[in-house]
Amino acid sequence: MKPTLVVLAAGMGSRYGGVKQIDSVGQNGECLLDFSAYDAQKCGFGKIVYIIRQDIEKDFRERHFDRVAKNFNAEYVFQTPTSLLTQEEVSRVAAREKPWGTIHAVLCAESAVQTPFAVINSDDYYGRDAFKTLGRYLSDIDVFSTEHAMVGYVLGNTMSKSGSVSRGVCTVKDGYLESIVENTKIAYEGDRIISDLNGQKISMTGKEWVSMNLFAFSLKAFEGFHEYWENFKKTSLDQSKAEALLPVAASDIVHKGEGKIKFFSSTERWFGMTYPQDKEIVKQEIAKKIEQKYYPEKLWKL
Numbered sequence: 001m002k003p004t005l006v007v008l009a010a011g012m013g014s015r016y017g018g019v020k021q022i023d024s025v026g027q028n029g030e031c032l033l034d035f036s037a038y039d040a041q042k043c044g045f046g047k048i049v050y051i052i053r054q055d056i057e058k059d060f061r062e063r064h065f066d067r068v069a070k071n072f073n074a075e076y077v078f079q080t081p082t083s084l085l086t087q088e089e090v091s092r093v094a095a096r097e098k099p100w101g102t103i104h105a106v107l108c109a110e111s112a113v114q115t116p117f118a119v120i121n122s123d124d125y126y127g128r129d130a131f132k133t134l135g136r137y138l139s140d141i142d143v144f145s146t147e148h149a150m151v152g153y154v155l156g157n158t159m160s161k162s163g164s165v166s167r168g169v170c171t172v173k174d175g176y177l178e179s180i181v182e183n184t185k186i187a188y189e190g191d192r193i194i195s196d197l198n199g200q201k202i203s204m205t206g207k208e209w210v211s212m213n214l215f216a217f218s219l220k221a222f223e224g225f226h227e228y229w230e231n232f233k234k235t236s237l238d239q240s241k242a243e244a245l246l247p248v249a250a251s252d253i254v255h256k257g258e259g260k261i262k263f264f265s266s267t268e269r270w271f272g273m274t275y276p277q278d279k280e281i282v283k284q285e286i287a288k289k290i291e292q293k294y295y296p297e298k299l300w301k302l
Helices: 032-042 054-069 087-092 102-108 128-140 221-236 246-255 278-291
Strands: 004-008 047-052 074-078 117-121 147-154 165-173 176-189 192-197 200-204 209-217 260-266
Touching: 004 032, 004 102, 032 047, 032 054, 032 128, 032 278, 047 054, 047 102, 054 074, 102 221, 102 246, 117 128, 128 147, 128 209, 128 260, 147 246, 176 246, 176 260, 209 246, 209 260, 221 246, 246 260
Parallel strands: 004 047, 004 117, 047 074, 147 260
Antiparallel strands: 117 209, 147 209, 165 176, 165 209, 176 192, 192 200
16 A cells, blocks of 8 residues: 655745746756655655645646646645635635645645655755654554654755745654654844744854654544644634644654554755745755765656
């Protein structure tokens, strides 16, 4: 049984200034996501499920999906502002513009996922070793296992010189995740790394383990995700900027004793599409990997 890769590709790209998940960075028009899809397929994933916005469907198909679907079992689902809401809840949030967050996105894809699955962001580069680790792990676990997994990265390897980043800072014990604290503003101040956490500036070493939203779950996780989403709606539905976040829901599984999350690590250096100036950096990094024969000049057969 081959695992599924779930891709969070419905983001607004507000800091980037456009639909970054399908912006071209490869030599043949590939976007960053093409390289993650290629790595996942090479590492034993049997299906890829994208979560997108309805307004980018046409561009998404033309710039990415159609070529991948010729080579990989692929489908996409929509994350909409009214998904998973009752009529009464829809009327309460009619003015909301901000998406509901990553756990909401994953729940929108539930019907398309029939095997243990990994989750990634569409605008981050993870490296093939991480897919290899989770592909092997997910292929071996029971469909409804209570033991899940994640790959963590070294904070200093995931920073951007272009501006602040959001990272979940992980506490790990005996090879398992203990907690994740979401830090939404981590940035360089000179040579120092500073996190602005709840209005307090905290110095960081750069050696902390952080989440890049690269998780691996059995289908059992959906039970906890639904519970988290229902609680989120009760407490945060009327908050215009509140988001239901995957790292928080994953951490809840651990805190409530409903499962464990095995912690794998990667020393891969991150690059991604957060700010407009990141695009040239990503293009250069991809070109280096093609020159090193890490990737072929043409990823897909068309």
